[in-house]
Amino acid sequence: MEKEMQFILKSGKMFGALMLMIVSLSVTAQQAETVKLGRIQDKINTASNKIQIINFWATWCAPCVKEMPLFENLTATNSDVEVTLVSIDLDLDPDPEKVYRFISRKKLKSTVWILDEKDPNSWIDKIEKSWSGAIPATLLVNTQTGQRKFVERQLGEGDLERLIDELKSK
Amino acid sequence: MKTLSWIGSILCGILLMAAAPVNEGYEIGDIVKDFRLKNYDGKMVSMADYKDAKGFIVIFDCNTCPYSKAYNSRIFGLNKKYASKGFPVITINPNDPTISKGDSYDEIVKQAKNKNYNFPYLVDETQEVSHAFGATNTPHVFIVQRTSGGLKVAYIGAIDDNSRNADAVTKRYVEDAVDALLDGKEVPQVKTKAIGCTIKWKNS
Numbered sequence A: 001m002e003k004e005m006q007f008i009l010k011s012g013k014m015f016g017a018l019m020l021m022i023v024s025l026s027v028t029a030q031q032a033e034t035v036k037l038g039r040i041q042d043k044i045n046t047a048s049n050k051i052q053i054i055n056f057w058a059t060w061c062a063p064c065v066k067e068m069p070l071f072e073n074l075t076a077t078n079s080d081v082e083v084t085l086v087s088i089d090l091d092l093d094p095d096p097e098k099v100y101r102f103i104s105r106k107k108l109k110s111t112v113w114i115l116d117e118k119d120p121n122s123w124i125d126k127i128e129k130s131w132s133g134a135i136p137a138t139l140l141v142n143t144q145t146g147q148r149k150f151v152e153r154q155l156g157e158g159d160l161e162r163l164i165d166e167l168k169s170k
Numbered sequence B: 001m002k003t004l005s006w007i008g009s010i011l012c013g014i015l016l017m018a019a020a021p022v023n024e025g026y027e028i029g030d031i032v033k034d035f036r037l038k039n040y041d042g043k044m045v046s047m048a049d050y051k052d053a054k055g056f057i058v059i060f061d062c063n064t065c066p067y068s069k070a071y072n073s074r075i076f077g078l079n080k081k082y083a084s085k086g087f088p089v090i091t092i093n094p095n096d097p098t099i100s101k102g103d104s105y106d107e108i109v110k111q112a113k114n115k116n117y118n119f120p121y122l123v124d125e126t127q128e129v130s131h132a133f134g135a136t137n138t139p140h141v142f143i144v145q146r147t148s149g150g151l152k153v154a155y156i157g158a159i160d161d162n163s164r165n166a167d168a169v170t171k172r173y174v175e176d177a178v179d180a181l182l183d184g185k186e187v188p189q190v191k192t193k194a195i196g197c198t199i200k201w202k203n204s
Helices: A002-028 A037-045 A062-077 A097-106 A159-168 B002-019 B066-082 B105-114 B128-133 B173-182
Strands: A033-035 A051-057 A081-087 A111-115 A137-142 A147-151 B037-039 B055-060 B089-093 B121-123 B140-147 B150-157 B196-198
Touching: A033 A037, A037 A051, A037 A081, A037 A111, A051 A062, A051 A159, A062 A081, A062 A159, A097 A111, A137 A159, A147 A159, B055 B066, B055 B128, B055 B150, B055 B173, B066 B089, B066 B173, B066 B196, B105 B121, B140 B173, B150 B173
Parallel strands: A033 A111, A051 A081, A081 A111, B055 B089, B089 B121
Antiparallel strands: A051 A137, A137 A147, B037 B121, B055 B140, B140 B150
Protein backbone atom coordinates (compact mmCIF):
# COMPACT_ATOMS: atom_id res chain seq x y z
CA MET A 1 0.00 0.00 0.00
CA GLU A 2 2.78 2.34 1.02
CA LYS A 3 4.76 1.36 -2.07
CA GLU A 4 1.78 2.08 -4.26
CA MET A 5 1.33 5.50 -2.67
CA GLN A 6 4.98 6.25 -3.25
CA PHE A 7 4.67 5.22 -6.87
CA ILE A 8 1.64 7.43 -7.37
CA LEU A 9 3.38 10.33 -5.66
CA LYS A 10 6.50 9.80 -7.73
CA SER A 11 4.69 9.64 -11.05
CA GLY A 12 2.64 12.63 -9.99
CA LYS A 13 5.82 14.58 -9.39
CA MET A 14 7.24 13.45 -12.68
CA PHE A 15 4.08 14.47 -14.46
CA GLY A 16 4.21 17.83 -12.75
CA ALA A 17 7.83 18.33 -13.70
CA LEU A 18 7.04 17.40 -17.27
CA MET A 19 4.17 19.88 -17.40
CA LEU A 20 6.41 22.57 -15.96
CA MET A 21 9.02 21.85 -18.59
CA ILE A 22 6.48 22.12 -21.39
CA VAL A 23 5.08 25.36 -20.00
CA SER A 24 8.52 26.92 -19.49
CA LEU A 25 9.66 25.81 -22.93
CA SER A 26 6.74 27.52 -24.58
CA VAL A 27 7.45 30.63 -22.53
CA THR A 28 11.18 30.87 -23.30
CA ALA A 29 10.85 30.00 -26.98
CA GLN A 30 10.04 33.51 -28.14
CA GLN A 31 7.76 33.55 -31.14
CA ALA A 32 8.77 35.82 -33.95
CA GLU A 33 5.93 37.70 -35.50
CA THR A 34 5.74 37.92 -39.27
CA VAL A 35 5.12 41.53 -40.24
CA LYS A 36 4.63 43.82 -43.22
CA LEU A 37 6.69 46.96 -43.79
CA GLY A 38 4.01 49.17 -42.19
CA ARG A 39 4.75 47.75 -38.74
CA ILE A 40 8.38 48.88 -39.00
CA GLN A 41 7.36 52.29 -40.31
CA ASP A 42 4.94 52.64 -37.36
CA LYS A 43 7.77 51.79 -34.97
CA ILE A 44 9.95 54.48 -36.55
CA ASN A 45 7.25 57.15 -36.79
CA THR A 46 5.26 56.70 -33.58
CA ALA A 47 6.50 58.84 -30.69
CA SER A 48 7.71 56.79 -27.74
CA ASN A 49 9.82 57.39 -24.65
CA LYS A 50 12.39 54.89 -25.80
CA ILE A 51 15.01 55.22 -28.51
CA GLN A 52 13.98 52.76 -31.20
CA ILE A 53 16.73 50.51 -32.50
CA ILE A 54 15.90 48.47 -35.57
CA ASN A 55 18.43 45.95 -36.77
CA PHE A 56 18.09 44.19 -40.11
CA TRP A 57 19.62 40.73 -40.09
CA ALA A 58 19.30 37.18 -41.38
CA THR A 59 20.27 33.76 -40.05
CA TRP A 60 22.72 33.27 -42.96
CA CYS A 61 24.51 36.61 -42.36
CA ALA A 62 27.71 35.98 -40.37
CA PRO A 63 28.45 39.62 -39.40
CA CYS A 64 24.80 40.00 -38.28
CA VAL A 65 25.08 37.00 -35.98
CA LYS A 66 28.39 38.31 -34.63
CA GLU A 67 26.96 41.68 -33.62
CA MET A 68 23.74 40.29 -32.16
CA PRO A 69 25.06 40.01 -28.56
CA LEU A 70 25.45 43.81 -28.60
CA PHE A 71 21.69 44.19 -29.15
CA GLU A 72 20.85 41.47 -26.64
CA ASN A 73 23.01 43.24 -24.08
CA LEU A 74 21.10 46.50 -24.67
CA THR A 75 17.75 44.75 -24.26
CA ALA A 76 18.93 43.28 -20.97
CA THR A 77 20.53 46.38 -19.50
CA ASN A 78 19.16 49.58 -21.06
CA SER A 79 15.50 50.40 -20.41
CA ASP A 80 15.80 53.69 -22.37
CA VAL A 81 15.90 51.81 -25.67
CA GLU A 82 13.73 49.30 -27.45
CA VAL A 83 15.41 46.83 -29.78
CA THR A 84 13.62 45.15 -32.68
CA LEU A 85 15.55 42.58 -34.67
CA VAL A 86 14.01 42.39 -38.13
CA SER A 87 14.87 39.18 -39.96
CA ILE A 88 14.82 39.41 -43.74
CA ASP A 89 15.29 35.66 -44.16
CA LEU A 90 12.00 35.38 -46.07
CA ASP A 91 13.49 37.36 -48.96
CA LEU A 92 15.45 34.23 -49.84
CA ASP A 93 13.64 31.35 -48.15
CA PRO A 94 9.85 31.18 -47.64
CA ASP A 95 10.16 28.90 -44.59
CA PRO A 96 10.50 30.86 -41.29
CA GLU A 97 11.46 27.70 -39.36
CA LYS A 98 15.18 28.58 -39.54
CA VAL A 99 14.48 31.87 -37.77
CA TYR A 100 12.41 30.18 -35.04
CA ARG A 101 15.19 27.66 -34.44
CA PHE A 102 17.79 30.43 -34.32
CA ILE A 103 15.75 32.33 -31.70
CA SER A 104 15.47 29.22 -29.49
CA ARG A 105 19.10 28.23 -29.90
CA LYS A 106 20.41 31.70 -29.07
CA LYS A 107 17.66 32.22 -26.45
CA LEU A 108 17.03 35.70 -27.85
CA LYS A 109 15.31 38.14 -25.52
CA SER A 110 14.92 41.08 -27.91
CA THR A 111 11.77 41.29 -30.00
CA VAL A 112 12.21 39.53 -33.32
CA TRP A 113 10.09 40.29 -36.37
CA ILE A 114 10.20 38.47 -39.67
CA LEU A 115 9.64 40.82 -42.58
CA ASP A 116 7.34 39.50 -45.29
CA GLU A 117 7.69 41.82 -48.29
CA LYS A 118 8.40 41.30 -51.96
CA ASP A 119 10.45 43.44 -54.38
CA PRO A 120 13.07 45.00 -52.05
CA ASN A 121 13.66 47.84 -54.49
CA SER A 122 10.19 49.11 -53.62
CA TRP A 123 10.71 49.20 -49.84
CA ILE A 124 14.44 49.65 -48.97
CA ASP A 125 14.25 53.43 -49.51
CA LYS A 126 11.17 53.63 -47.29
CA ILE A 127 13.31 52.48 -44.37
CA GLU A 128 16.35 54.60 -45.22
CA LYS A 129 17.37 56.36 -48.44
CA SER A 130 21.10 55.81 -47.89
CA TRP A 131 20.69 52.05 -47.38
CA SER A 132 22.13 49.98 -50.24
CA GLY A 133 20.23 46.89 -49.10
CA ALA A 134 23.27 45.08 -47.71
CA ILE A 135 23.04 43.65 -44.21
CA PRO A 136 23.79 44.05 -41.37
CA ALA A 137 22.10 47.43 -41.22
CA THR A 138 20.88 49.26 -38.12
CA LEU A 139 18.58 52.24 -37.73
CA LEU A 140 18.38 54.19 -34.46
CA VAL A 141 15.57 56.70 -34.05
CA ASN A 142 14.76 59.23 -31.38
CA THR A 143 11.03 59.34 -32.11
CA GLN A 144 10.60 62.49 -29.96
CA THR A 145 12.98 64.61 -32.04
CA GLY A 146 12.81 62.65 -35.28
CA GLN A 147 16.59 62.34 -35.29
CA ARG A 148 17.99 59.21 -36.89
CA LYS A 149 21.27 57.35 -37.18
CA PHE A 150 21.84 54.69 -39.79
CA VAL A 151 24.75 52.27 -39.91
CA GLU A 152 25.35 49.82 -42.72
CA ARG A 153 28.07 47.59 -41.34
CA GLN A 154 28.82 45.25 -38.47
CA LEU A 155 28.81 47.20 -35.20
CA GLY A 156 31.59 46.95 -32.66
CA GLU A 157 31.72 47.18 -28.89
CA GLY A 158 30.59 50.64 -27.73
CA ASP A 159 29.19 51.76 -31.11
CA LEU A 160 25.54 51.49 -30.03
CA GLU A 161 26.14 53.34 -26.76
CA ARG A 162 27.85 56.17 -28.65
CA LEU A 163 25.02 56.43 -31.18
CA ILE A 164 22.39 56.38 -28.43
CA ASP A 165 24.23 59.19 -26.60
CA GLU A 166 24.29 61.25 -29.78
CA LEU A 167 20.54 60.81 -30.20
CA LYS A 168 19.84 61.68 -26.59
CA SER A 169 21.98 64.80 -26.45
CA LYS A 170 19.59 66.92 -28.52
CA MET B 1 52.92 74.86 -33.85
CA LYS B 2 49.56 76.12 -34.95
CA THR B 3 50.35 75.45 -38.60
CA LEU B 4 51.48 71.97 -37.62
CA SER B 5 48.15 71.18 -36.00
CA TRP B 6 46.43 72.68 -39.04
CA ILE B 7 48.36 70.38 -41.32
CA GLY B 8 47.56 67.55 -38.91
CA SER B 9 43.84 68.16 -39.06
CA ILE B 10 43.89 68.49 -42.84
CA LEU B 11 45.79 65.22 -43.12
CA CYS B 12 43.29 63.62 -40.75
CA GLY B 13 40.47 64.91 -42.91
CA ILE B 14 42.02 63.46 -46.03
CA LEU B 15 42.52 60.12 -44.31
CA LEU B 16 38.93 60.13 -43.08
CA MET B 17 37.69 60.92 -46.57
CA ALA B 18 39.74 58.05 -47.96
CA ALA B 19 38.30 55.67 -45.36
CA ALA B 20 34.69 56.77 -45.65
CA PRO B 21 32.87 54.51 -48.10
CA VAL B 22 29.78 56.73 -48.26
CA ASN B 23 30.38 59.11 -51.14
CA GLU B 24 32.60 57.01 -53.32
CA GLY B 25 31.62 55.13 -56.38
CA TYR B 26 30.31 55.76 -59.84
CA GLU B 27 27.00 57.37 -60.58
CA ILE B 28 24.90 56.96 -63.71
CA GLY B 29 26.63 58.68 -66.65
CA ASP B 30 30.12 58.55 -65.08
CA ILE B 31 33.02 57.31 -67.19
CA VAL B 32 34.56 54.17 -65.74
CA LYS B 33 38.29 53.66 -65.41
CA ASP B 34 39.27 50.33 -66.94
CA PHE B 35 40.70 47.69 -64.61
CA ARG B 36 43.28 44.96 -64.97
CA LEU B 37 42.52 42.06 -62.66
CA LYS B 38 43.54 38.41 -62.40
CA ASN B 39 41.08 35.86 -63.73
CA TYR B 40 40.52 32.36 -62.33
CA ASP B 41 42.71 31.00 -65.16
CA GLY B 42 45.65 33.15 -64.06
CA LYS B 43 45.37 35.59 -66.99
CA MET B 44 44.88 39.32 -66.53
CA VAL B 45 41.61 40.77 -67.85
CA SER B 46 40.70 44.35 -68.84
CA MET B 47 37.60 45.66 -70.56
CA ALA B 48 39.92 47.01 -73.28
CA ASP B 49 40.66 43.38 -74.25
CA TYR B 50 37.16 43.10 -75.70
CA LYS B 51 37.57 44.98 -78.95
CA ASP B 52 34.05 44.28 -80.24
CA ALA B 53 32.06 44.72 -77.03
CA LYS B 54 29.36 47.39 -76.98
CA GLY B 55 29.52 47.35 -73.22
CA PHE B 56 29.69 45.07 -70.20
CA ILE B 57 27.56 43.61 -67.46
CA VAL B 58 30.01 43.95 -64.57
CA ILE B 59 28.84 42.00 -61.51
CA PHE B 60 30.50 42.11 -58.09
CA ASP B 61 29.87 38.59 -56.86
CA CYS B 62 31.30 35.97 -54.52
CA ASN B 63 31.29 32.27 -53.62
CA THR B 64 29.85 32.48 -50.14
CA CYS B 65 26.84 34.80 -50.14
CA PRO B 66 23.48 32.96 -50.33
CA TYR B 67 22.25 35.67 -52.73
CA SER B 68 25.20 34.98 -55.02
CA LYS B 69 24.32 31.30 -54.92
CA ALA B 70 20.68 32.07 -55.66
CA TYR B 71 21.66 34.18 -58.67
CA ASN B 72 24.52 32.08 -60.08
CA SER B 73 22.50 30.38 -62.80
CA ARG B 74 20.79 33.68 -63.66
CA ILE B 75 24.22 35.26 -64.16
CA PHE B 76 25.09 32.43 -66.57
CA GLY B 77 21.79 33.17 -68.30
CA LEU B 78 22.70 36.85 -68.73
CA ASN B 79 26.04 36.01 -70.30
CA LYS B 80 24.43 33.43 -72.58
CA LYS B 81 21.84 35.91 -73.74
CA TYR B 82 23.97 39.05 -74.08
CA ALA B 83 27.63 38.11 -74.74
CA SER B 84 26.84 37.41 -78.37
CA LYS B 85 24.92 40.68 -78.62
CA GLY B 86 27.94 42.64 -77.42
CA PHE B 87 27.35 42.85 -73.66
CA PRO B 88 29.40 40.07 -72.01
CA VAL B 89 29.32 39.41 -68.27
CA ILE B 90 32.42 40.07 -66.17
CA THR B 91 32.27 38.99 -62.52
CA ILE B 92 34.60 40.37 -59.86
CA ASN B 93 35.03 38.96 -56.36
CA PRO B 94 35.64 41.89 -53.97
CA ASN B 95 35.77 40.06 -50.62
CA ASP B 96 38.79 40.07 -48.33
CA PRO B 97 39.67 36.36 -47.96
CA THR B 98 41.04 36.87 -44.46
CA ILE B 99 37.46 37.71 -43.40
CA SER B 100 35.64 35.45 -45.86
CA LYS B 101 37.82 32.35 -46.28
CA GLY B 102 35.53 30.88 -48.92
CA ASP B 103 36.44 33.77 -51.23
CA SER B 104 40.20 33.15 -51.46
CA TYR B 105 41.76 32.98 -54.93
CA ASP B 106 41.98 29.17 -54.63
CA GLU B 107 38.25 29.03 -53.89
CA ILE B 108 37.53 31.38 -56.81
CA VAL B 109 39.45 29.02 -59.11
CA LYS B 110 37.57 26.05 -57.68
CA GLN B 111 34.16 27.69 -58.07
CA ALA B 112 34.88 28.76 -61.67
CA LYS B 113 36.12 25.30 -62.66
CA ASN B 114 33.36 23.37 -60.86
CA LYS B 115 30.67 25.53 -62.44
CA ASN B 116 32.38 25.76 -65.84
CA TYR B 117 32.49 29.55 -65.93
CA ASN B 118 32.51 30.79 -69.53
CA PHE B 119 33.02 34.42 -68.48
CA PRO B 120 35.71 36.05 -66.32
CA TYR B 121 35.67 35.64 -62.56
CA LEU B 122 38.26 38.15 -61.39
CA VAL B 123 39.84 38.73 -58.01
CA ASP B 124 40.10 42.30 -56.71
CA GLU B 125 42.88 41.72 -54.22
CA THR B 126 43.44 45.36 -53.31
CA GLN B 127 39.67 46.10 -53.43
CA GLU B 128 40.54 49.27 -55.38
CA VAL B 129 38.21 48.46 -58.27
CA SER B 130 35.32 47.59 -55.96
CA HIS B 131 35.84 50.88 -54.09
CA ALA B 132 36.10 52.83 -57.36
CA PHE B 133 32.80 51.40 -58.59
CA GLY B 134 31.15 51.90 -55.21
CA ALA B 135 30.03 48.30 -54.97
CA THR B 136 28.25 47.64 -51.68
CA ASN B 137 26.89 44.11 -51.78
CA THR B 138 26.95 40.86 -53.71
CA PRO B 139 25.68 40.41 -56.32
CA HIS B 140 25.83 44.07 -57.39
CA VAL B 141 25.50 44.92 -61.09
CA PHE B 142 27.03 47.81 -63.05
CA ILE B 143 26.17 47.97 -66.75
CA VAL B 144 28.63 50.09 -68.73
CA GLN B 145 28.23 51.15 -72.33
CA ARG B 146 31.10 51.86 -74.70
CA THR B 147 30.80 55.40 -76.02
CA SER B 148 33.15 57.73 -77.88
CA GLY B 149 33.87 59.34 -74.51
CA GLY B 150 34.69 56.08 -72.79
CA LEU B 151 32.91 53.37 -70.83
CA LYS B 152 29.81 55.02 -69.43
CA VAL B 153 27.72 53.74 -66.47
CA ALA B 154 24.18 53.04 -67.66
CA TYR B 155 22.72 50.99 -64.81
CA ILE B 156 23.54 50.23 -61.16
CA GLY B 157 21.72 47.72 -58.98
CA ALA B 158 20.00 44.38 -58.78
CA ILE B 159 19.54 41.67 -61.41
CA ASP B 160 15.78 41.40 -60.90
CA ASP B 161 13.05 41.82 -58.30
CA ASN B 162 12.87 38.30 -56.85
CA SER B 163 15.92 36.73 -55.25
CA ARG B 164 14.01 33.81 -53.84
CA ASN B 165 12.48 32.47 -57.01
CA ALA B 166 13.69 33.03 -60.57
CA ASP B 167 10.35 31.80 -61.93
CA ALA B 168 8.43 34.45 -60.00
CA VAL B 169 10.44 37.43 -61.27
CA THR B 170 8.28 40.24 -62.65
CA LYS B 171 10.91 42.94 -63.27
CA ARG B 172 14.12 41.97 -65.08
CA TYR B 173 16.10 45.14 -64.39
CA VAL B 174 19.36 44.10 -66.07
CA GLU B 175 17.73 42.53 -69.13
CA ASP B 176 15.48 45.57 -69.57
CA ALA B 177 18.51 47.87 -69.32
CA VAL B 178 20.67 45.97 -71.83
CA ASP B 179 17.72 45.55 -74.22
CA ALA B 180 17.18 49.31 -74.10
CA LEU B 181 20.87 50.03 -74.76
CA LEU B 182 20.88 47.60 -77.70
CA ASP B 183 17.81 49.34 -79.13
CA GLY B 184 19.33 52.77 -78.60
CA LYS B 185 16.60 53.65 -76.11
CA GLU B 186 16.62 55.12 -72.62
CA VAL B 187 17.22 52.59 -69.83
CA PRO B 188 13.80 52.39 -68.12
CA GLN B 189 15.13 52.10 -64.56
CA VAL B 190 18.75 53.15 -64.08
CA LYS B 191 19.12 52.39 -60.37
CA THR B 192 17.59 49.68 -58.20
CA LYS B 193 18.27 48.14 -54.81
CA ALA B 194 18.16 44.64 -53.44
CA ILE B 195 18.94 42.87 -50.21
CA GLY B 196 22.40 41.34 -50.36
CA CYS B 197 25.50 40.39 -48.44
CA THR B 198 27.70 43.27 -47.48
CA ILE B 199 31.14 43.26 -49.15
CA LYS B 200 33.83 42.07 -46.75
CA TRP B 201 36.20 45.05 -46.77
CA LYS B 202 39.71 44.80 -45.41
CA ASN B 203 40.07 46.15 -41.91
CA SER B 204 41.73 49.51 -42.30
